Amino acid sequence: MRRNQTGYVILGLLSIESNQSGYDIHKTIKGSVGYFWGESYGQIYPALKRLEAEGLIVSSQSTSAGRAERREYSITPAGHKRLEEWLALPFRDDPPRNELLLKLFFGREAPPSVSIKHVQEYQDGLRRLLGILLETEKIGRARNSDNPNLPFWMLTLTFGVAQIRAALEWSDSALAMLSSAEAAAPLNPPPAENVP
Amino acid sequence: MRRNQTGYVILGLLSIESNQSGYDIHKTIKGSVGYFWGESYGQIYPALKRLEAEGLIVSSQSTSAGRAERREYSITPAGHKRLEEWLALPFRDDPPRNELLLKLFFGREAPPSVSIKHVQEYQDGLRRLLGILLETEKIGRARNSDNPNLPFWMLTLTFGVAQIRAALEWSDSALAMLSSAEAAAPLNPPPAENVP
């Protein structure tokens, strides 16, 4: 486990709640860190095996009658230690690739309506996500009022909300700029080459 | 070329300025879309060959005396068409993986000082990047006052600035929260297991 973060997400989630299956972990990720971190089964199941081989987690076959076979994992003291070590390591912050911005950057190569459509679609997505985050926040607060993790979870939520609000404001000004360009420009602008 | 965006970045840049080498393109990317899009040589050179084989760009060996050998590329009409088609396609907006948020989410597993350090480091990075973006904006405006691409380029810059400003505000409140937690909590909080 070098810089394969999957393992650490799993350790983190198991440190909060034990006896989770691979399926559970996948669901939990979607419902908690999902808006800034995703993992697929193709990552989770192999990672679980690796973590167990390293002694960072242990599993037990759960054979409750009338239920699909299920392997439940829990974190070990060694796993806890490993998680803490990772937490103290500097995070790396890779500049996220933003395909919307890339298309806007080259927006002059297409009619303004193309860029307008993209920004509107972006707005829709932002509003949808904002609704989800605010809902998550409300439910999370209500259901975890005495959970010592709550302040940390809220930190990640308020970050998302702040980013979305800023993006929504920006998108309004972007649409204003683009529609004035649409009014001024011909339908399909001639490609301007060699304009450094 | 399915959803390999590298090709489109190259087409886009060549549509703005022709006669660029692979080396040029790499540099241009870093200096223009670099803060939201990166490409390595390992992607660029193979992509150039592929694009030329598809007839979307053409190359010419530049053999100016006293200069390293250099192959310069320009976009073809077919390349232009392909670029426009791609621009009109819906962008996909993958939830960016945010390692800082991931570590903050599990922040309760480590002393508050760990999270504090991360946020401070994040702030430093934000301030540095903000300075670069504002500088880029100033220079870009001055050097491209009559460039029809300028409004689109500014769109991407103002987006970055807005996001960074929001993130800086958030980070202040995050630090306030974390330092109050540090005052209240023991140095290393006992791991709380099974708190759903």
Next chain:
DNA sequence: ACACACATGTAATTGGTTACATGATTTC
């Protein structure tokens, strides 16, 4: 009967970085 949620995994493929390999020219 059908659909949906529970449950576990592997294989193929893609996308991407990093390290390696090489060499010329310019600047200090």
Next chain:
DNA sequence: GAAATCATGTAACCAATTACATGTGTGT
């Protein structure tokens, strides 16, 4: 003479998604 920049490319590796493959239990 050394270091930085210009210049081109390949190979190894890693991270991750997607598709494939399979089966049970529950609710309508």
